[in-house]
Amino acid sequence: MSVVAELFHVTKELYELLHQPAGKEQRDETIEALQRLLDERDLLIQKLQPPYSEEEQELGMQIVSLNEEIYEKIQELKRQIQFDLKSIKQKKIANRNYMNPYQPLSLDGMFYDKKR
Template sequence: MSIVVELFQVTKQLYDLLDEPIPKEARDETIDMIRHLLGRRDELIEQLQPPYSDEEQELGMEIVMLNETIDQRLHGLKQQIYQDLKAMKQKKMANQNYLNPYQSLSVDGMFYDKKR
């Protein structure tokens, strides 16, 4: 099997993995699988050697088109993770304020009345 065909298969697996919605419960396993597939793609890309046949050039064009969609979906996944982290941080701060409501009060800005 040529490297281009194998690269196309790995890219297609990555595309199919990102095509499905990723539940929050299985996100860690999915990210591990994405890392594995991206690592395998990097290895295959390093092994590419021209010249390419017409069939390999067509597969290369399909890989480029799939890669654009993969990039968009990876960016969307990154945004979801960022929003989840932000929500968790806000929830943590709200919980701390609930447990100790007077913790964040400042004492500066006091006013002393000196009337006699």
């Protein structure tokens, strides 16, 4: 099997992994599989050397089209993770304020009257 064909199979596997619905509970496993496939794909890309046959060029075009969709799905996954981290941070702040409502407040913005 040529390097281009192996690269196509790994790219296709990556595409299918990203199109499977994954809940928050399975996100860590999905990210680990994603990282493994990206590393494998990186090694295959480094092994690529021209000249390419017509069949390999056709596979290359399919790889490029899959790459665009893979990129969009990875960006979507990144946004979901960022949103979850932001909501966790907000919950943490709300919990801290609930547990200690009389904590010293910030003095920024206070006005002191200096009349004599």
